[in-house]
């Protein structure tokens with residue numbers, strides 16, 4: 001039960017709507033504009049008293065819910081503790097909900113953990129879906145785009161974002177080489193655990209992006225930020241009773257108290273950073289996303305925009321970006337390295353593409369991505385096969401709605417099962433096989449129709465804001481790493497491709513072998 005993680009937790013504060021689940025016919029009558037009287041509620045397994053279907057979920061919720069979709073179809077209902085959740089599966093059904101009926105499925109449930117984390121002001125977790133939220137997301141998108149395309153500071157990079165990513169990726173190669181050399185001398189442990197170097201490099205990209213700062217790997221402030229972020233995610237993933245049963249909100253557990261403490265420390269750091277930015281702001285020199293957001297607020301004042309968003313709300317968007325652009329990329333790279341050492345022939349093909357298109361004289365950049373279809377296909381296959389973000393952030397319905405002939409009342413918590421789509425036999429044929437070639441047509445180019453079916457960034461109104469950015473960042477990290485290194489499995493190490501369920505699923509720990517240098521530009 002402890003391991004029933006964040007996604008389950010997210011849903012419990014809908015207890016009010018749950019307690020109404022027995023009165024759905026009443027809801028039909030209240031909705032004057034639409035007649036759903038012929039639509040039954042979604043089917044689902046019979047809930048037990050108090051716990052509902054919680055005990056049937058086991059540790060691997062994504063697998064249990066995928067299994068239930070075989071029995072109950074693309075739209076079914078489960079009871080998690082005191083909450084009703086409607087689970088959506090199937091590419092067509094999910095597209096129908098999130099794109100064609102996008103407004104009706106674009107809400108976020110009003111959850112205890114969400115508001116604890118985001119202090120009630122987050123664009124990602126807290127705000128009600130409506131005109132103010134739409135404006136907020138647009139502003140945030142503009143800030144991210146305008147900043148990431150800003151002029152580089154000095155390298156030959158095409159933009160500032162590429163400059164940051166390339167610098168960190170090169171540093172990552174150096175650190176892995178250093179660790180490998182040190183490990184050979186000092187200890188008996190074979191190989192290198194890539195997690196800490198990956199965490200620090202990716203954290204540095206997002207710190208540079210959000211706060212205009214890069215840190216040394218041993219910097220105290222930096223290690224505190226990384227530690228707090230990891231701790232908050234760990235406590236989230238462990239779940240706690242306050243999320244399952246509302247009464248426990250009033251008697252917070254030690255872990256919940258610790259999480260709130262961590263969040264306060266993090267908020268303190270952010271507040272200091274934002275204040276520093278406001279004091280030193282120069283609209284002719286936008287240093288990072290915080291500056292880009294401050295500039296947006298100033299433009300708004302000049303154009304007397306009277307929208308319902310406060311300046312503080314806009315500037316605090318930097319927190320949404322910081323939180324989202326961290327763990328998802330680290331997990332993606334952890335999975336990528338695991339697949340590379342599990343399938344050395346696939347690594348050979350990426351090396352070949354690097355040799356053919358980039359060569360030894362320069363490092364990879366963003367513009368290489370479209371010219372390296374096999375490497376891109378590899379990344380899509382990692383997203384699909386690992387499905388390491390198995391569900392989107394939970395959605396909720398913004399009004400009464402019917403889907404596939406079933407009635408779903410307003411304010412119902414919705415889980416989108418991305419894992420199920422990525423392992424749907426009807427789409428993929430052999431979903432359990434890791435095979436990047438499935439994405440390449442006869443011409444050797446990417447099959448656009450098929451890559452669209454890989455679900456990892458959500459879709460529609462709530463689609464990930466950083467998807468393009470994330471794919472570019474992962475591409476440059478991966479190719480820079482393989483430009484400099486060949487990585488291998490440690491002799492005798494069993495490689496396990498399974499993962500424990502979580503918000504972002506990580507592979508089980510593994511080590512990579514001492515990498516002999518490859519191309520010499522680094």
Ligand code: HEM
Pocket residue numbers: 123124125137144320321324325326328329332389391392393394456457458459461462463464465466467469470471
């Ligand atoms: C491989 C890396 C990433 C993955 C797999 C990923 C995945 C996701 C998913 C599944 C969602 C929820 C979609 C939904 O609720 O329907 C999301 C939301 C979001 N992501 Fe990402 N993400 C990644 C990287 C990033 C990066 C790098 C950024 C920012 C620079 C970012 C910013 C956001 C934001 C702001 C949201 C909230 C959107 C909203 O609530 O409307 N993500 N992401």
